[in-house]
Amino acid sequence: MVDIATRVYNHKWKIDPIVRSLIDTDFYKMLMCQSVFRNKPNTQVTFSLINRAKDIRLADMIDEGELREQLDHVRTLSLTRGESTWLRGNTFYGKRQMFRPDFMEWFEKLRLPAYHLEKIDGQYELTFEGSWPEVMLWEIPALSILMELRSRAVTGHMDKFELQILYARAMTKLWEKIELLKPHDGLRIADFGTRRRHSYLWQDWCVQAMGEGLCDKFVGTSNCHIAMNNDLEAVGTNAHELPMVYSALAQDDAALAQAPYDVLSDWQDEHEGNLRIILPDTYGTQGFLDRAPDWLAGWTGIRIDSGDPAGAAEVAINWWRSRGEDPTKKLVIFSDGLDTDKIIELHQKFAGRVKTSFGWGTLMTNDFRGLNMSGKTDTLAPFSLVCKAVKANGNPTVKLSDNPKKAMGPADEVERYKRVFGVGEQRAMEVVV
Template identity: 55%
Template sequence: MNVNFAERAHNHNWKLDPIVRSLLDTDFYKLLMLQFIWKNYPETPVTSEVHNRTVKVRLAERVGAAPLVEQLEHVRGLRFRRSELVWLAGNTFYGTRSIFQPAFLEWLEHDFRLSDYTVSEEDGQLVLRFSGLWTEVTMWEVYALAIVSELKTRAALAELSELELDVLYARAKTRLWDKIELLRTCGVQLSISDFGTRRRHSFLWQEYCVQAMRLSLNRGSGPDRFAGTSNTALAYKHDLEAIGTNAHELPMALAALASAGSDDELRASQYRVLELWGQSYGGALLIMLPDTFGSTQFLNGAPEWTADWTGQRMDSKDPHLAGDEYIAWLESRGRDPRQKRLIASDGLDVEDIIELHRYFEGRIRFSAGWGTLLTNDFRGCHPRGEDTLEPLSLVCKLTSAGGRPAVKLSDNLHKATGPAEEIARYRRVFGSAATEGAEVVV
């Protein structure tokens, strides 16, 4: 863990210092989703787009198109290594060995490719779009977000002297340690994972944070409080649990494909995703993500068998309200919430994690996915007092599937995406009101 961040940052002067060095440097859920897409929708065309919700930061000026293209082209030239595929084939994930089918791994080795893309500039922002088969587009999400985020980091670091860089990282390490010390005050039932790949400060800093969490929280007897990391490359390298299930991309795509049909077909698409997912995965991977088109309507209309799933991840709703709603729903279906998993992951910081852990303790098996504010919290650390290292709210969302617009309503009005007329139709079909949620920070 003895990494000289200041020296490494100061010496970014070779022709290309790749940000993504392995195709495993992605969130684990992307590989699970890729296998799902490969199995069920191998010929479906889609488009997706990177969007910077922190509009005050003009990325075209901070980062520039040329360095971005250089990094993207490097990723397009990567291939899964044989040792990585052997690990995917033989490792146990979520208590299940051989979760990835041999035919899928063979396809990864010989036929997997990333789609074409376009990079342009508009109103000071970079416009990055991906188009192609869904199997070619889906993996771009995490690679692209991590690249844009770290390019912004490198641009800010390039303005600092080696001494200033040393001060910066000393402050960031102190901040990280203070957060970990707070987590250590929680009981042994705390369960927390790293979800910070997409908007990280850098790969090296994410690796440092993951190692610090494991060394500090998993000491002594009892269960590990640091459960693992969503970053598959770090799980592979450091023998950690790879954490992740699925994301909004799946119900958005299936709804878009169903949107040409009746309103009933569109409404039913959110449960069709779960049916297909359950045919591929089971056990701890049966985690619902109900907020794509509104959590309340999802639970109200959910088939009885969904109550037998392992748990739910909350994303865009106040986690206290979302958790209470899920617990009440389980009880109404005759299920014991204490046997279920509840995952929070939206913009959490250490105080939120501790408070939510105590709020749900004894009521449901709560766990936290700690993202941007674990792996990219340099607020107040800049030696000149500038804000150039503060994290961005970067997202990469599906914009179409099968030639139809893709829509996300969310429980938070600020997170809705898609054409206005399609959003209006979806709100009518799903019965989801536009709720003014919290401002999106990360």
């Protein structure tokens, strides 16, 4: 087991690049990248960093030279022979050769494209522009770098003893959460915590602790590199990025209304009936399901990533019933801002009514809340940092979500999307992470 405190204390030795592999990323990014490579390879996109926590002034905390050094390091990375072999030959979700030879040949030659970085009013403006399959792979490394540099900035002045105590407290905190989860039969939980983790080493420790503590209740990790190194299942399907870009490419309102279903039609063709999980909330869950074609009701399940999770699960159950499907045979994956209390509550509430699984993210891999207080400031508490596609072929992207606080896009386009997708009043909920 790695002595994390000592490694953190010595991180200036440069033995710990923040991103150490092109597959130190979420599995769903790989799956989506292959789909985009096949269906929309020439689409030009812009991704941009968005810090929802404006009070955390990242440019005042993180040295620009160090940030550039880490970003430049990512641009030197390419697949190792072992990583390529793992992707080409491993079995994912029961399917061998999940990644096609033409995609792998392209990926093996890939180096990530250039970035644009500047400081504006205490924040970093970080953008990536270029072809969609290349640029999309910057999202997770960019977030991981910013989050870990923030962690390093806070811990950089601690001595060895302080760091040992900090990580001992954090380990105890996670283990206490694991012990709360242990007694619940039928629980299925995976690590979804790459993008806003405290650090790579900490995420790796958390994943090992989950496997040791929860045994078969722990079903895998979204992080490809950690999955490969620990012989775990790599888990994930797709994200809001696909409907956001497809919708931005729509030529008129009719095409816009159809775009989210075009995404899933291409996905079904790409994966030959596997990985059939719907993410319905990009432009409002209720409206998406009301207008959904019947063939989508036959898919395996739904992932809930915004709004009231219990309410959204009830909507999904009612929708399956209305389409003649048995909800007890369907899967609901909860993945929005989860912690142990909410996981247990949802698991118990829906037991016997629908299959459930949980993607536990930031509050597993970055819950240092209350562990490092400076005055009245919780200096290591996680915060909401995202990197999203903001343009596609020059057109702005829009996300409405089931929580208006997660909405993004120009105001006039947001209103247009609300009209096209029939989104009415929404209940705002706090965005913790």
